[in-house]
Amino acid sequence: MTKPPGAQGDPSGGPGEPRSDRWSDLGRPPLNSAALRRALVREGGHGGLYCDVEVVQRTGxxxxxLVQLALKGDAEEGAVLVAEEQTAGRGRLDRVWTAPPRxxxxxxxxxxxxxxxxxxxxWLPLLTGVAVATGLSRAAGVDTAxxxxNDLLVTVGGExxxxxxxLAxxxxxxxxxxxxxxxxSLREEELPVPAAGSLALAGAVSTDRDPLLRAVLRSLEEWYGRWREAGGDPSASGLQETYAAGCATLGRTxxxxxxxxxxxxxxxVAVDGDGRLVIATEDGVQEPVGAGDIVHLRPV
Structure with missing residues (x-):
């Protein structure tokens, strides 16, 4: 995978790599792309999903x-691009996603x-949600929902x-x-909004990002493989049932x-075969929602 234009170098510290005070937080060590490649990329690039793992210090x-690299033919399936800091990260509906470096x-x-x-x-965003929740449960010991x-929820102080x-x-x-x-590892004073949380605030047993990233990527590889083998059928792959079991939205107003x-x-009341959320209204109508912003109106 060709390095994206404008991206800065590997923060794991190659010779002559620029460093600054904001990168000296020993409680937030950098990721090591070489170690991640050894752990995730199969020898010869065969037999597994991942073909490359690239870590950049900072990018938009x-x-x-990665979309631009794919469109130019400079990235293959299984290419992974990781940033220690994003300056223009986006969520759904073009919402800004910001966080301190590392x-x-x-x-x-x-x-x-x-x-x-x-x-x-x-189903790919929902599949990814299942993979992320599963991987973090194993590696961080945090109960996620x-x-x-496409949102990952944790419980902090009972909320x-x-x-x-x-984002797909x-x-x-x-x-x-x-x-x-x-x-x-975000602390309370670093959260972008009061409704945000972090694994650390939710009592994670580990905030070492290296094993967390490996666990999530291995879980994604496993679920993606099941889904592909089933021809994308969410029921036959077990994806639909597993997503419903871990979805905090179901059963809520x-x-x-x-x-x-x-x-x-x-x-x-349900997530249907197309991945849509089915909402039962007071009028007795069951309306499937394929796109929109969902607000939970009452706690579990």
């Missing part, structure tokens, strides 16, 4: 960079599920807070770039803010 958005995991993965019917590709469609998010973007006709952002300034209020 790993999703933007305080989280900010990375993107290029997937090319060409053998899966395109109608099933909408998923807010439909639900967002600690991560997922098409990269031409054959590829999808999945961007993942996870707040790992929610408000869906839909395109066109329309909203729907009701109980979230």
């Amino acid at each position: 958005s790993t999703n933007h960079d 305080s989280g995991l900010f990375f993107s993965v290029l997937l090319k599920p060409t053998e899966v019917p395109v109608r099933h590709w909408g 998923l807010k439909w469609p 639900e807070r967002k600690a991560g998010g997922i 973007e098409r990269a031409g006709s054959e590829g999808v770039v999945i961007g993942i952002g996870i707040n790992v 929610v408000r869906a803010e839909l395109p066109g300034d329309r909203s729907v209020v009701g109980e979230a």
Whole structure:
């Protein structure tokens, strides 16, 4: 994978690599791309999902960079781009995602599920959510939940807070770039908004980003493999059932803010075969929602 234009070098510290005071926080050590490659990339590039892992010190958005590389033909399926700091990270609806350098995991993965019917590709963000929650549960010992469609929730002081998010973007006709952002070691005073959280604030047994990243990527490889083998079928792959089991939105009264300034209020009762959230309204109508902003109106 060619390094994205404008990205700065590997923060793990090669000869002559520029360093500054803000990179000297020993409680937040840099990631080592060589060690990550050894752990995740199979010898010869065969037999596994990942073909390369690149760590850059600072960039605007790993999703933007990886989409551009894919469109130019400079990135293959399984390319992983990680940034120690993002200056223009985005969530859904173009919301800004900011965090101090090395305080989280900010990375993107290029997937090319060409053998899966395109109608099933909408499951990729939900699949990634399951993979992230599973990997973090194993490596960080934190109880996580998923807010439909793509938020990772943790419990801090008895309240639900967002600690991560997922953004999927098409990269031409054959590829999808999945961007993942996870707040790992952010302290209360560093949170961008009061409703945000982090693994550290949720009582994680470890905030070492290296094993956390490996666990998430291995979990993603496992779930992506199951889904592809099932032809993208969310039921046959076990994805639909697993997502529903970990989804904090189901069973809640929610408000869906839909395109066109329309909203729907009701109980979230299911995630259907297309990955849409089904909302049962007071009028007895079950309305599937495929895109929109979901607000939880009452706690679990």
